[in-house]
Amino acid sequence: MAVFLPVGEELAAGVSIDEKLAELRRILREMGSVVVGYSGGADSALLLKVAKEELGDKAVGVIAESESYPKSELDAAIELARAMGVSIVRARTQELEREEYASNATDRCYHCKLELFSHMATIADDLGFRWIAYGANHDDLGDYRPGQQAGQDVGARAPLIEAGLTKPEIRHISKQLNLPTWDKPAMACLSSRFPYGVRITAELLARVEAAEEYLRAELGFREVRVRHHDDVARLELGADEMDRLLDRDLRTQISRRLKALGYYHVAVELEGYRSGSMNAGITGSSNG
Secondary structure, eight states, X not given: OOOOOOTTOBOTTSOBHHHHHHHXXXXXXXXXXXXXEOXXXXXXXXXXXXXXXXXXXXXXXXXXXXXXXXXXXXXXXXXXXXXXXXXXXXXXXXXXXXXXXXXXXXTHHHHHHHHHHHHHHHHHHHHTOSEEEOOOOGXXXXXXXXXXXXXXXXXXXXXXXHTTOOHHHHHHHHHHTTOGGGGOOOOOOGGGGSOTTSOOOHHHHHHHHHHHHIIIIITOOSSEEEEEETTEEEEEEOGGGGGGGGOHHHXXXXXXXXXXXXXXXXXXXXXXXXXXXXXXXXXXXXXX
């Protein structure tokens, strides 16, 4: 879990969290109107909440609805937006129809984000809004994030990066603002569960979604990934949850359910959950 800094404490760069939050608010006011790409994660939830506070009805969220996004996450994100009083547009994205996405090369995320940003740009034009924005944070600058290149190519802004906000700071501010996402585990697109080069299909996405939903909703695992390797499901669990697998009955239950979904073998990653484990071999990578 992230380390939280007391409000007002000076960071290494000499800028406090309070000052960064104030800068984020200033940036959003200067933008005047914005369509925010919203997933219900910690970053986009904070960005959308602050945008709503600063711009009122001139801030609207857009959430992608597709096979790549778990339905449980979609429902939770919409409920949170409702609680924040933010208007949300559900965009039915068609990234699977893009061959560059379905073929699952290392730039897959670039084409996924292009699909989302194209919907956001259309919505912004229809509303007469000036900007589209997304929730990348300052820590993402050191990661392998093709989606950020897509943002730059279409002129989307990343106000959290512009304000210099890191992931720990975003979680800290979110807690202060009573956002339930302050300690929510990261949740990348379901396509990040597949090795590059394995073709992404709606059927395989549904299988991974069902497996992860079972582990979370029915068994109560909090931080989990089901990595797809043809007929093998490789489980990655949070470090503090690995001990649960010492229970033989639980292991048997998990194995039976995942095999019923179509896997022949169920394996466990002994290192536990690692963000970007499917990016092994790509320098500086971290992607779900």
